[in-house]
Amino acid sequence: MYTLTDVSKTYRQGARTVEALSDVHLSIADGEFIAVQGQTGGGKSTLLQLLGALDKPSRGTVLLGDEDLGRLGSTELGDVRARRIGFVFQSFNLIPTLTAQENVETALAPLGVPATTRRERARAALESVGLGDRTGHLPSELSGGQQQRVAIARALVKEPDVLLADEPTGALDEDTRGEIIGLLEGVWRDRGLTLIVVTHDSWVAHRAERRVHLKQGRITGKAATRV
Amino acid sequence: MFGTYLRRELVNRRRQTLIVAIGMALAIALVLVVNSVAGGVKAAQAVALQSVYGVGTDITVTKATTAADTNGGGQRFQFGSGSGNATGGTRTFTRNRLTVERGVTTFASTAVSTVAKTSGVKAATGVLSLNDTDFTGQIPQAGSGSGSRGGFTPGATRPTGGPDGQGGSAFGVDSFTVLGYDVTGAAIGPLTAATLTSGRALTAADSGKDVAVLDSDYATSAKKKVGGTISVGGTTFTVVGVVKSTSATGASGSNVYIPLATAQKLATQTGKVSSVYVEAASANDIGGVKTALQKTLGSAMTVNTEADLASSVTGSLGTASSLANSLGLWLSILVLAAAFLLAVLFTVSGVTRRTREFGTLKAIGWSNRRIVGQVAGESIVQGVLGGVIGLAVGLVAILVVNIVHPTLTAGTATVGRTLAGGFGGGAPGAAPGGFGEGGGFGRAAAAATTTAAQIALTLPVTAWVVLLAVGLAVLGGVIAGAFGGWRAARLRPAEALRSVA
């Protein structure tokens, strides 16, 4: 699925440069479930941005399949995101003015899906995360766990190759945490997609097939080994 | 999706939508009202001018007054001691003068043909503006009563002559304007703004004859009718027609209209005119014709277009006009700019507040174009909403003005005056033996009326103005949307992952 070779990412902050990722080598197979662990500021989100075609590496190559993401323009990157990548965020990132149903539909808007199909698919996605009876609710009318389920439905509705989740349980209580991870695991198993979850929660990390540790931008430990 | 998202944003962020829309609405309403007032005032001005210069007169040519030409300096009447006729101890004098109107300079009528030959001129006609003044005086007859002339002797018998029978005197001045116009020439000039109410108009056959057409207001006040006579410059004219100013403003070109040739002869102004009325071949090239005429005629002549003449309109109409044109214009520009700025600031700050929202949309694959379109769509709809509210408010304001129908007074500097003044010499003091305190001149009726026309202000609403208002509202939305969209386009999709907690 992914092949990262010698990847570095530096951010410029005025005169200072911060190396968020340094010389990262990583391959991720199709259908893998990987947890990315590490302390705050370790470069987990930066790695996820590169995997998610949100940003380009400063050095090295990031291949998604055989597509070199570093060589794509911003329109093409947007297209990759629209078609192949599903995102789940720590703070859900739902559009506050749109209903659950409409939030899920936003993921299909750039794909040019006709309105009726769009509505049916969004509804089906919400049903698959157990929210078939909440389609008309605004995010503010839903609990945190329910909001994250809507976000997962939004990420899944396009039937992506990869599901990227950045601290998906970071804003949730323990019971809900288990629910959400269970849901993600179920999706991964049923759909055969590649699941990459960033977390500093070792309980969550231990559900994954493989764990990648990031410390000060570098991968530590036996990252390449499959569990 | 676009429509749903747009609607949700506008409805769920009502406060933002309303503030931007109301700001825009105020500006649009103001623009609408100011524009309409300017239009209404312009129309009223045209009415005021039309009644004086006639319909279709694009340009007037007059001669600039120089000190040497001035025929001003007041009216003088001289009476010999034996003149007038005496009845019952009172000597009555009448004197009549027919002169060129004060402040007006005549020039050779050859200028008319020079003007007519100038390229771009469709027609030209010359007129001669005159003023007829009748002076009537009544004084006690010399020799009646006391033996001394021109004074009262203390202790003498009280005088008995004079109009009041007590030795007083009375003087009356009556004046009216007379316009000599070319009855054979082109149909332009003051009379084109008038309709015949009785009798007939002057025709080419009347040239040089002693026939007159009266303005209906003057005819009423002077109690003249068709078939009657009127004395102009001591000559008796037959009244053949009465005309009424179509402008319904009360202002008219003149009180009495007579054939030009007759007027020239009577006023001893043979071959002279006081103004030339010019109709341009094309209404679009009046400025060009003015320049050509000025060049041909030289600097001694004054060439005025209707626009130049508009500045001669005085009174509250003049004030309204300058208000609408200067203050109103600047105020609209200012308020419009403020509304645009408000819309831009609100849109940009809205986009900033929604950084994570747009970052998320970019992260899930929305293109910049789609996001910019969404932001621009929101501001354009806010602008249009403001435009519609503003249009409604503006139209209601205009409707209110049109229902109230305020009247404005308009004076035109060059309009003829009807002067009816009089002086009554009071009787000397009742106490015999004292020094005569008489002769305290009381102004009996000294109302000098300038042609002040009452013009009701009607505010027009044209499709063009409505279009302008809506166009401005859309423009405001587009400007705000452009700024907001530019701002949204610059957001990095990675912003979505920024932790906010």
Ligand SMILES: Nc1ncnc2c1ncn2[C@@H]1O[C@H](COP(=O)(O)OP(=O)(O)O)[C@@H](O)[C@H]1O
């Ligand atoms: N846009 C940015 N500009 C500057 N520095 C950044 C930016 N994003 C991340 N960083 C820096 O890069 C490092 C890694 O950040 P991040 O990938 O967010 O870590 P994590 O998600 O593991 O907490 C941190 O030092 C952070 O301050």
Ligand SMILES: [Mg+2]
């Ligand atoms: Mg992070």
